[in-house]
Amino acid sequence: MRRFTDENGWLYAVNRSNTKAVPFRCKPNQLFVRKEYYTEVDSDGSKNSRMELRLSQLESEISPILAKFMAAAEANKLPDLSRHQKSLWDKFFLLQYRRVPDLRDDDSWKNALEEYAQITSRLKKEFPHRVEEIEAFESDEEKIRMVNNAYVNMLDLPPGEPEKVLNRRGIILLRSARNKKFVIGSRPVIQMNMKNGRTLHDSYSEMWLPIASNLAIGVGTMWEKEKILDLENHSGMRYLNEAIARNSTSFASASLKLTQSIAMRC
Numbered sequence: 001m002r003r004f005t006d007e008n009g010w011l012y013a014v015n016r017s018n019t020k021a022v023p024f025r026c027k028p029n030q031l032f033v034r035k036e037y038y039t040e041v042d043s044d045g046s047k048n049s050r051m052e053l054r055l056s057q058l059e060s061e062i063s064p065i066l067a068k069f070m071a072a073a074e075a076n077k078l079p080d081l082s083r084h085q086k087s088l089w090d091k092f093f094l095l096q097y098r099r100v101p102d103l104r105d106d107d108s109w110k111n112a113l114e115e116y117a118q119i120t121s122r123l124k125k126e127f128p129h130r131v132e133e134i135e136a137f138e139s140d141e142e143k144i145r146m147v148n149n150a151y152v153n154m155l156d157l158p159p160g161e162p163e164k165v166l167n168r169r170g171i172i173l174l175r176s177a178r179n180k181k182f183v184i185g186s187r188p189v190i191q192m193n194m195k196n197g198r199t200l201h202d203s204y205s206e207m208w209l210p211i212a213s214n215l216a217i218g219v220g221t222m223w224e225k226e227k228i229l230d231l232e233n234h235s236g237m238r239y240l241n242e243a244i245a246r247n248s249t250s251f252a253s254a255s256l257k258l259t260q261s262i263a264m265r266c
């Protein structure tokens with residue numbers, strides 16, 4: 001977040017859930033923050049912060065790689081990540097896509113609660129002698145607790161097909177157009193060019209994660225390990241920034257003028 005601030009350390013943000021969408025100024029530690037968001041809660045109310053600690057550790061491990069991306073882009077050289085660094089980056093990239101509150105939108109919650117109801121209904125049929133025990137898990141409070149815990153545990157799934165595909169695809173360092181800035185959204189990883197059933201298996205599909213006002217990291221092709229690209233025109237910047245803003249409940253940038261302009265379009 002600090003890589004998106006102005007020269008005085010400020011961000012200019014917009015909450016799109018507010019109908020007026022008026023930009024406000026804030027510090028990086030005041031935006032996209034939810035206390036104990038990745039904490040599991042047991043039925044007795046005790047809390048398990050293992051995922052909070054694991055994410056904190058991963059962020060510490062990824063920091064040198066982010067610095068490496070920044071230095072490579074500035075020097076116009078490829079970052080030359082090791083296999084371990086690439087694997088670590090792929091893991092972080094997917095987590096940035098999966099972990100954000102915006103992923104728990106209304107449709108996602110509705111689907112999760114419907115599936116939860118199906119599970120409890122099936123359990124009561126299979127274990128009729130434990131109906132009273134199962135019904136204790138059907139209160140609104142228990143449903144929310146269990147679904148929240150499920151979201152947290154989802155972040156700890158073993159590597160699957162997405163990780164395998166990212167491992168086969170390279171990395172693109174996308175430098176901003178001259179004197180232009182990327183925005184950062186509450187849903188920071190944006191999918192593009194994925195219509196008509198296109199997936200990450202298709203090298204023409206795109207996913208981008210801005211890591212600074214002047215640099216975004218994307219999923220590369222199957223035949224190139226690493227590549228640096230420059231956005232030559234402002235329309236490309238605008239297209240990507242608007243896509244990030246449209247898919248995020250809130251977004252921010254280092255420029256009040258840019259934030260206002262994007263807000264008016266989205």
